[in-house]
Amino acid sequence: MNETEACVVEIDIEKDYTVERAGTNSTKWDGLKSRFGRDGLLPLWVADMDFKAPECVREAIARLNGHGVYGYHMVPDGYYRAFIDWEKRRHGYEVKKEWIRFTAGVVSGLYWFINAMTQKDDACLILTPCYYPFMDAVRDTGRKLVCCDLVNTDGYYTIDFEKFEEAIRANAVKMFLLCSPHNPVGRVWTKEELRNLLEICKKYGVFVLSDEIHQDITFGGHKNIPAAAVGDYDNMLAILTSASKTFNLAGMKNSFAVIPDEAVRSRFDRFVKANRIARGSVFGYAAAEAAYRGGEPWLEKVLEVIAGNDAYLRDELASKLPGVTVTPLEGTYLVWIDLGAYVRPAELREIVQEQCGLAVDYGEWFFENRTDTHIRINLATSGKNIETAVQRLVEALGGGKEHKIK
Structure with a gap:
């Protein structure tokens, strides 16, 4: 495709793109038993969408x-x-072709860069x-995991830069894995925050790998700023991103590593060559190209659905x-979502999974060795699924007395 090919402008995501995924070997829908011990749960965990990809992708x-x-293909x-x-x-970020490298997904890219750098x-x-x-990538590659907690102020998360710098200094940190936008705290x-992080890393010679796979999924006037676009940090960072979250293409196993610095690219290329990592699938390349060329109208409609689901969930739970x-x-x-006013950590799975019938990501998965009362819910699904999930939570917890975790 040499010309920009826009998908159909009149798009109704709920009506025309929401699809039944159970029975299709979907990890989210058909992998419940291996993760949660049983089937029959409403899946709101794995971060992919329950929507068909844009028409232009399927046509390509x-x-x-x-x-x-x-x-074989080029x-x-x-x-x-x-x-x-x-x-x-x-x-607003100008990428040069020679900076771009392939990874078989952003998580694979995390492993590759940790090994390379x-x-x-x-x-x-x-x-x-x-x-x-x-955390898995750090542990699995035999590196030392250092965690620095974000500051949680009534559900809004910020960075304690003094604590961040002390963690780097005290542990002689060599690499910082940045999640931007941040999953799971949104x-x-x-x-300014990015520049502060990068300046501290520059001071101590820390390499920064920025996972920006959610870069296109933003709301309320917020815009993702590529880490490489905030200043002169090219020789100490790389960016990982993909069309997979934006256009629901995770199964295509096609992601981008953007490496502006020649010396960093050389180290990455040596690792790739030594491990005989080949190109990706021809279908992955075709899907990503079509999505970036013509998928924008579809994306805008999907963002509206996600924002609507978020508003409904937020309003209902507040009420x-x-x-x-x-x-x-x-x-x-x-x-x-923090359910800690109603549920103790030891009760969380029994209530959310067994009483509500929901498959969610549990907060303790996102920390190192810590109990927690958060759940993470995937909003990229039908409004009906979100309504069902919220109603079940309300029914299970609505009659309960609030208590504070001791």
Whole structure:
């Protein structure tokens, strides 16, 4: 595709794109027993959408499939151009083609960069609560995990920069894994916050890897700022991002590493070569290119659905369960909810899973060795599913007496 191909402008996500996923080998819908011990739960955990991908993506895949040949392929030039244009238009960040590298998903990219840029037993730092594969990546590669807690003020999370700097100094941290926008607390970091983090890392020679996979999912006037766009930090950072969260393409296993510095690229390339990591799937390239070229109208409609689900959940819980704290949603489609006024940590799974019949991500998964009363709910689903989930929580907790965790 050389011309921009827009998907159908008149889009009704709830009516035309919401799809039944049970029985399709969906991890979210069909993998419940392995994760939660039983089936029959309403899945609101895995961070993918219950919506069909944009029409232009499905058309591009159909054209490719129609050719009928699945042999060796080169990476299309249009794939790079579509991503470069998207970054400039949506994020004001000018990416050069030579900076771009392939990863088989952002989580794979975390592992690859940790191996490429650090040594065994080196310390890697994350801000917690954080998407738990960050912790897995550090532990699985034999590095030392250092966690620095965000400051929680009535559900709004900020960074304690003094504590962040002390954690780096005390542990001789070599790498900082930044989540931006932050999963699960929904923060879209400001330019000042990003610059403060990067300045501290620069002071101590810490390499920064910024996971920006949720960059396009923002609300309320908040806009993601690429970490590399806040100042002169190119020689100490790389960005990971993808079309997967934006356009529901996670199964395509196609993500971007943006590496502005030649020396950093060389280290990454040596790791890739030594591990004989090949290109991605031809379908992944075609899907990403089509999405970036023509998927914007679809995305805007999806954002409206997510925002509507968030508003409903927030209003209903405020009205029916006023002790619940729902973190403001600046970015991502994942809402972070504290049920601690009604539920003790030991009761959380029994109430949410067994009484409410919900499959959610539990707060303790996002910390290192800590009990917690948060749940994370995926809003990228039908309004009916969100209404059902909220009603079940209200019914289970509405008659309960609030208590504070001792």
